[in-house]
């Protein structure tokens with residue numbers, strides 16, 4: 001099974017089959033959510049990490065977690081409705097709580113450090129405001145349009161419900177838009193913040209609240225990666241396949 005870690009295997013295939021390998025992609029800053037269609041060779045070249053190192057780390061992560069130290073749920077084996085519920089309750093729930101808290105923290109930090117680090121707070125404020133508006137609309141679309149359709153589709157596939165009407169002609173249309181624009185933009189914003197803050201490098205005079213702000217932004221980034229990974233690599237392809245199998249259109 002480790003043969004899956006060969007140079008032509010895509011990140012999406014690896015992480016969907018072995019979710020415990022996520023820590024390796026996080027460690028090397030490899031985009032496993034929006035960039036999941038790249039293969040190992042491409043990311044090794046882009047990140048200047050040898051294929052041998054990457055493969056060895058992936059194998060280690062697989063073996064450690066396989067020996068039951070950190071069980072990670074394999075969502076590719078669960079039904080789609082359960083995954084949609086999980087994403088809505090956990091990742092959407094986290095985002096709805098985390099962003100307002102970060103905004104409050106930003107006000108506090110700006111009050112204390114605004115005179116010396118005003119430029120960075122002005123940038124973060126602006127970026128976080130537009131990120132919040134965009135991600136909020138995106139989550140609402142998932143919660144009110146896409147996820148209900150997925151639940152109805154799955155019920156229909158079990159011959160328990162009526163044939164659902166796909167949003168936007170076919171579900172592939174809305175999914176394509178979400179992946180290419182909405183998820184990609186959200187992922188890029190977090191990359192921009194990382195670059196602007198020089199990988200969340202704290203100034204020497206940073207207080208506890210400043211550190212809490214950077215920690216919070218990094219938690220947001222980590223959670224968003226996992227969130228988009230579950231959608232792009234498992235929920236979305238599974239839904240497109242199920243819609244085809246059910247001959248909805």
Ligand SMILES: [Fe+2]
Pocket residue numbers: 087091092139142227231
């Ligand atoms: Fe989502």
Ligand SMILES: [Fe+2]
Pocket residue numbers: 138142178183228231
């Ligand atoms: Fe999403």
